[in-house]
Structure formats: structure tokens, C-alpha cells
Amino acid sequence: MTSGAEPGTTGGHGTLRGIALKIVSVAVFVGMQTCIKAAGDVPAGQIVFFRSFFAIFPIIAFLAVKGQLPTAFVTKRPFNHVARGVVGVGAMGLGFFALTRLPLPEAITLNYAQPLLVVVFSSVFLGESIRVYRWSAVAVGLVGVLIISWPELTLLNSDEGLDDQEVLGVMAALVAAAISAVAMLLVRNLVQTEKTATIVLWFSSTASVLSLLTLPFGWQALTPAQAALLVMAGFCGGLGQILMTSAYRHAEASVVAPFEYTSMILGVVVGYFIFGNVTSLNTLIGGAIVVAAGIFIIWRERQLGLERARTRKVALPQG
Numbered sequence: 001m002t003s004g005a006e007p008g009t010t011g012g013h014g015t016l017r018g019i020a021l022k023i024v025s026v027a028v029f030v031g032m033q034t035c036i037k038a039a040g041d042v043p044a045g046q047i048v049f050f051r052s053f054f055a056i057f058p059i060i061a062f063l064a065v066k067g068q069l070p071t072a073f074v075t076k077r078p079f080n081h082v083a084r085g086v087v088g089v090g091a092m093g094l095g096f097f098a099l100t101r102l103p104l105p106e107a108i109t110l111n112y113a114q115p116l117l118v119v120v121f122s123s124v125f126l127g128e129s130i131r132v133y134r135w136s137a138v139a140v141g142l143v144g145v146l147i148i149s150w151p152e153l154t155l156l157n158s159d160e161g162l163d164d165q166e167v168l169g170v171m172a173a174l175v176a177a178a179i180s181a182v183a184m185l186l187v188r189n190l191v192q193t194e195k196t197a198t199i200v201l202w203f204s205s206t207a208s209v210l211s212l213l214t215l216p217f218g219w220q221a222l223t224p225a226q227a228a229l230l231v232m233a234g235f236c237g238g239l240g241q242i243l244m245t246s247a248y249r250h251a252e253a254s255v256v257a258p259f260e261y262t263s264m265i266l267g268v269v270v271g272y273f274i275f276g277n278v279t280s281l282n283t284l285i286g287g288a289i290v291v292a293a294g295i296f297i298i299w300r301e302r303q304l305g306l307e308r309a310r311t312r313k314v315a316l317p318q319g
Contacts, residue, residue: 014250014251015250015251015252015255017250017251018246018247018248018249018250018251018255018256019247019251019255019256019259021243021244021246021247021250022243022244022247022251022256022257022259022260023259023262024243025240025241025243025244025247026240026259026260026262026263026266027262027266028236028239028240028243029236029237029240029244029263030108030263030266030267030270031236032051032233032236032237032240033099033104033107033108033233033267034104034270034274035229035230035232035233035236036051036096036099036100036229036230036233037099037100037104037107037275038229038274038275039222039225039226039229039230039233040100040226041100042100042220042222042226042230043214043217043218043219043220044093044094044096044097044100044214045093045211045213045214045215045217045219046211046214046219046220046222046230047093047096047100047230047233048089048092048093048096048207048210048211048214049207049208049211049212049214050230050231050233050234051092051096051207051230051233051234051237052089052092052203052204052205052207052208052211052234052237053204053208053234054230054231054233054234054235054237054238055204055234055235055237055238055241056201056204056205056208056238057234057235057238058235058238058239058242059197059200059201059204059238059241059242060201062242063197063201068195068197071195072195072197072198072201073198073201073202074198075194075198075202076193077190077193077194078202080186080189080190081190081194081198081199081202081203081206082202082206083186084183084186084187084190084199084202084203084206085202085203085205085206085207085210086206086210087179087182087183087186088180088183088203088206088207089206089207089210089211090176090179091176091177091179091180091182091183092176092207093176093211093214094172094173094175094176094179095107095111095172095173095176095180097168097169097172097176098110098169098170098172098173098176099169100169101165101166101168101169101172102166102169102170102173103271103275103277103279103283104267104270104271104274104275104277105264105267105268105271105277105279105283105287106148106170106173106279106280106283107169107173107267108263108264108267109148109264109267109283109286109287109290110145110148110149110170110173110174110177111173111176111177111180112141112145112177112261112264112287112290112291112294113141113142113145113174113177113178113290114177114180114181114184115181115294115297115298116137116138116141116142116145116290116293116294116297117177117178117181118181118184118185119134119135119137119138119297120138120181121181121182121185122185125182125185126185133296133300134297134300137293137294137296137297137300138293138297140289140292140293141289141290141292141293141294141297143289144285144286144287144288144289144290144292144293145174145286145290146286147282147285147286147289148282148283148286148287148290149170149174149286150282151280151282152164152166152167152169152170187199196245200241200245204238252302253298254298254299254301254302254305257298258294258295258298261291261294261295264287264291268284
């Protein structure tokens, strides 16, 4: 979940390669979510363990091939990594809880609230200056989230609303997006001094250990099929991380990031053909609004980056 890799522009072919890698990484992550959902009603802490522990293996193999494994765990900021791990595990657990209780397209689309909340939290916690354009995009995007959530949230007014699993799923997904936004701020701080490999390995290792603390609270015996699906989910998580990191090395983040939203299309297709989920009109309309707001924020970040670059160029002493 880190994008701490330095974006490298290597011409048109590099950009196309970056976009292709991003789309493949999105497909792999949707495959991970599909495996988790297909595994059925498994405790969230148990899912977090499988997702984190088995993700380590493809990551270690990749780093070994690249010759980066010996220094991958080296850090002077272990407590920062652990803090990021604690927050990330909370977000992951709630996200998986939501995934097991919501249709796949809805669970994926509600997660799009995260980049909107990163903007809000950057202003509140880091004091970043956010201009009216991005605040407007956040407001519009959150309206989209409300549209997606509305059918379930209105059940709260009914007598059986609080017993409805989808209501709990929506609430868990929204809290997960908020906690994940905090995790992104911690990652943003870590990437200033830490390598991507270090962040990824520390997170997977920390999450594996922390998830074991949930063992006394209802882990269950898994069928061979469930175990295989969760192991595959872990491998997909690690592989998706590698592909995503590689994507950001081949093209600028502002070019690659919008392709994250292809997960909505994949979620609709997979949800229909594998789980029989017919995507609601609210999810489609709200999802389109959230996607548009997210892409606008990415575009605005790029424009501000170009403005800063021009300012620095003008400020350079001429000689």
C-alpha cells in the first residue's frame, strides 16, 4: 500500500509500461479481494494474518533477485514502522470485515473515500494548505460516498437495521478508509528516509505479528479450500505490491494513479460472474462521482507540482 517508489519518466514506452503494470497490479489486488470473499465468513484477524504473512514470500523473492534483501530490514526508525503497522492492521481488518459482508463492487468503491480523506487529514494533522479546488473535489467525492452508502444507512431507521450485516459492512468500510488515510500520512512521512522495500517488509512483518494477537478471539478451523484461498490472497497481496511499486518507477504518479479506478470495473464484472452481485444504481452513480473527484484531485496535485517546479526554476540564481 505504499507508493514510495520514486517515479521515473523513461519516455513514452516507460509511461505505457507503468500504466500496464498499474492495471495488472489492480487486477491482482481485485483477485486478492475475490479470494478473501470466496473464503467465506472468516474472522478478520485471521484474514489479516494470511494476507500479511504469505505476502512476505513473493516480496522476499523479488528483493533477493534484485540483490536488495540484505539491507531491506535495516532502519533507524523501527517505532515509526510499528506505528504504521498498528494503524494499517486496523484499517486492513475493518476492510476485510466489510469485504465479507458487502457485495464486491460496493466494498471496492467505498474504499475510494481514502484519497479524499487523505486531503482532509493532511490539512487537519499536517497543516498543509489546501485550496478551494481540492476542498470542492473532496466535498463532491464525499457526496458520492453518501450516495453509495445511503441504501444501507437508511436501514438504521428501521427496527431490524442494526442487525443487518450490510449496515455493519458499510460502517466498517468507511472507518477503514479513514484509518487507511491516517496510515497513508504515516507512509508519506516514512518515504522521506526509508526505502520502499523496507516499508513494505516492516509492514507485512508487523501486521503478521499483530494479527496473531487476535488468535484468542475466535479464529476458526479452515477447510482446505478456505486455507488455499487465503494463502493465494496473501501471495496476490505481495505480488500486487511489487507490481504497483514497479508501476510508479516507470511513470509519474499523476499518470499512473487514476488507473486505480479500473478496480471498479473489475469489481462489477467479478462480482456479477463469480458472486452473482448485481451492482446497484447507487453504487454506479456514487462510484462515478467519487472517481471523478479523485481524478480531479490527482490532476490538481500535478498542476501544483508543476507550479512549484516552475517557481523553483525561477528562483535559481542565474549565472
